[in-house]
Amino acid sequence: WRLSTQGEVQLRFAWKPSGESHQELQQRADTSGWLGGISSMFGGRVDQKRLQERGRLRVHLKDGKGLLAADLNGKADPYVKVGIDGREQASKVVKRSLEPDWNETLEFEGVLEEFLSAPLTLRVFDKDTFTRDDPMGDARVNLDRLRDEDSLDFVEAL
Structure with a gap:
């Protein structure tokens, strides 16, 4: 339902791990640790561990710039x-502007792999x-580089 193709939104994404992986929380009692240590020494589980964080x-x-x-x-x-991942949040409304300065951070909690499985969606609206x-x-943004x-x-x- 794209109304315009004019304008753009500037944003920054940051991933902040909480320290434990989803897998670690589920399997903490079952893991001896030494096999995982050997595997990560050879580069086998480093990516997978990050994905499960x-x-x-x-x-x-x-x-935003150049909005109609x-x-x-x-x-x-x-x-x-x-x-993203079936959840949605909205920014504040900037009144009477085609160059809005939101300067606002929205946070989503979860597992990194889930955030990478589908694009993040941005939908810009005019509040009435x-x-x-x-x-x-x-716009849709692929977060795979995270x-x-x-x-x-x-x-x-847009």
Whole structure:
């Protein structure tokens, strides 16, 4: 339902592990540890361990640029809905702006592998008081680079 292809949203993703993996929490009593240590010395489980880490995916919405006017006053009241892994959160609304500065961080808790299994969705809306909010654009972001990196910067075109 893409309403426009004009404008962009700047954002940063950061992965903050909580220290224990999903697998470690489930199998703590059953693991002797020495086989896993040998395997990771040879590079066998390092990636898999990272993928199973529990933690927080932080989505920092920096700003928007070049958004199209959605209101009669030639402006918009934009906000962003961020969705991943079946969950969705919304940013604050920036009133009367086509260049919103959200500077807001949304957090999602879970296992890294689950966040990498499907793209993150960004949906930008114009907030309306008496009618349904107007869609202004959307984007899908593949987070696969978080497999090896702790943070990523993106500029996503709508």
